[in-house]
Amino acid sequence: MSNIFRRIYSGQLITSLIVLFIMSICFIFGIKASIYHWKMDKTTDLENVLLPVISKAYRFGGRLDSTVLEDSILPYLTDSLYAYVFDENKTPVLLLNRGERITLAQAETQIGSMQSFLTLNPPKEIKNDKQIIGYLSVDSIDFLAYKANKSFIATMWKTIAAGIIAAVVITLSVSFFISSFFSKQTNHLIAEISDLTTGNRSVRFVKSDMDEFNRITDSVEILQSRLEHEESLRQQWMEDISHDLRTPITAVKAQLEAMSAGALDTGKKRLDSLFGSMNHIEKLVNNLQDLTRFESPRMKIQSSKIDPTLFVEDLKERFEFLAEQKNISYDCRIDSVAPFFADKNLLLRCTSNIIQNALQYTNPGGKICVRFRGANQSVELEVANTGHLSERDLEHMFDRMYRGDSSRSGGGYGLGLSIAKAIMTLHKGTITAENRNDQVCLTMRFPLQENKS
Known part of the structure; x- marks a missing residue:
């Protein structure tokens, strides 16, 4: 596998798994929040039912009688975890746990100190008209206490697990396809550019379906065109420079050979001609040297x-x-x-x-x-x-x-x-x-x- 394939594949896979993980966490918290609100609503409904019943029992006996209260509220406690009734001084009058009457000691073995319990879980006021006659603390049973609810949650977890597995499989497949596509496009472009670097200026770049790759291809084609132009200029320039150097050098060489053989005189006019040819060569070399120096990034101006x-x-x-x-x-x-x-x-x-x-x-x-x-x-x-x-x-x-x-x-x-x-x-x-x-x-x-x- 190519490096770009691994990078794209792993990047897409990790991103998809992170998204799945976040969605799963959100889903789990959503379920827990729904169960919590279900229980709170259930408890509120139970309180709204029991408060009038207890007030009615109070009016019937003129006080909060535990026996009367038990007979009055017990039919409504089928969905309750506990129901505690206190008088106006928050002294326990009736303590019911899952429909059975228990003592204060038994209750405190389950909930700890009753005083601390009431501090953490403020009870509801029981009123007769506007007079506070006592307090009620009640809690409904858990959502999962119902067999149907437990079956529903189990089915939901199985569905979530199956969905995650399916999503992972689909993610792997799609990531592999996308990564392969990008890798193929990239490798093809790399091969074309590599061919260009070997000196083949006739490379023709194939257009892609993606704008990003096409922009790269267009840029490389512009570079290719410039390279062709530069090479053409360099070739022409080298031919011209060679000609400009060869002409005076050939003339100087011919004259020196003739002078050495005694065929030409060595007078001032002849020497001036030789110096002129050498000056021509020197000027050309100096210009080449200066141009190279001026184009160097190390060149600094002296203002x-x-x-x-x-x-x-x-x-x-x-x-x-x-x-x-x-x-x-x-x-x-x-x-x-x-x-x-x-x-x-x-x-x-x-x-x-x-x-x-x-x-x-x-x-x-x-x-x-x-x-x-x-x-x-x-x-x-x-x-x-x-x-x-x-x-x-x-x-x-x-x-x-x-x-x-x-x-x-x-x-x-x-x-x-x-x-x-x-x-x-x-x-x-x-x-x-x-x-x-x-x-x-x-x-x-x-x-x-x-x-x-």
């Missing part, structure tokens, strides 16, 4: 106070010359932003990556606009450049291993925007992209932070 005006001026000076060389209009503006705390170096890296991306894909004569503003306890930085992206590129452009066709042709590594997104995540912020009119707008937004390092 410092940032002057928005100086920050924007720095961005303008960094890229103004490059924009002029490409004949691109480059404009930086700031709107109502108070000094704030953030990791200045990382924020510059993030913004620079986005502006470099905009410069790379903006045609001559185009425009790049950088806007810096504060809104709703947050800082918002927007970079918009002339152009248009497909919906697929907008959806995946920040993915770690995604590079659109235009990016590949442009000679980038597909890492700059991923690094920007990782930096925004470190600042508990977001970065989004959209087509707006004839522009591609990338918006970074992160909350204002306290001075924490």
Whole structure:
């Protein structure tokens, strides 16, 4: 048996047995309470019958005479356990036990001290008109003293026992069926997920009759789709990285071999070309290393106070010359932003990556606009450049291993925007992209932070 089968089966069985136990206890208490109330009602009825009879006997003799009382009340005591009659001073006048007259000593051997008995069981007042002439203490016989009642209770206990046995058998059967159903569904789902973990991405999950299992299946299918997408991106990314590394390495190797064989000169121009290729490789490796570091949960930002005006001026000076060389209009503006705390170096890296991306894909004569503003306890930085992206590129452009066709042709590594997104995540912020009119707008937004390092 599987673990989930045992857990569900034992849980249902224990719950059902507890319910049966509680119901049995309630039923037993119900029977006992019914018997108690039956006896109390019987005693009350007997008191209501005897009190007028005793009052009548008193009026007949002018006093409570034991002989007269015995003859008067004895016919009514067929269902009584005892009947004690006392005068107005609570002195015993007549003591009857199961229809037979007994002495005070005999009564006290059964009930203990008569005084204590009367304290614990206050007797009923016997009145003649409004005058108290004595007291009556009476008790009916037990419910089970009747043979029919005893037979009824015995039959009821047998019925209860049979019902409990039947309920246990039914509970075992139903629990086994339900547990088997859940176990089968769970094991089937586990087998499908296990198949998925072995690398089989073509697994098709069978829908269940239960919404809970279907929600799990839907979640796993979403995970499966993401894994397929990630693997596709990883494969494409590895091919691109391999190509970007292989090209300069092959060029460097070929030139070094030719120089070693004396086929090429070792002049400054040749060495500069080799250094350029090595810088290309170094930049790619550094970007990979930085992205891994920024996405690590151990990475912490080093916050410092940032002057928005100086920050924007720095961005303008960094890229103004490059924009002029490409004949691109480059404009930086700031709107109502108070000094704030953030990791200045990382924020510059993030913004620079986005502006470099905009410069790379903006045609001559185009425009790049950088806007810096504060809104709703947050800082918002927007970079918009002339152009248009497909919906697929907008959806995946920040993915770690995604590079659109235009990016590949442009000679980038597909890492700059991923690094920007990782930096925004470190600042508990977001970065989004959209087509707006004839522009591609990338918006970074992160909350204002306290001075924490």
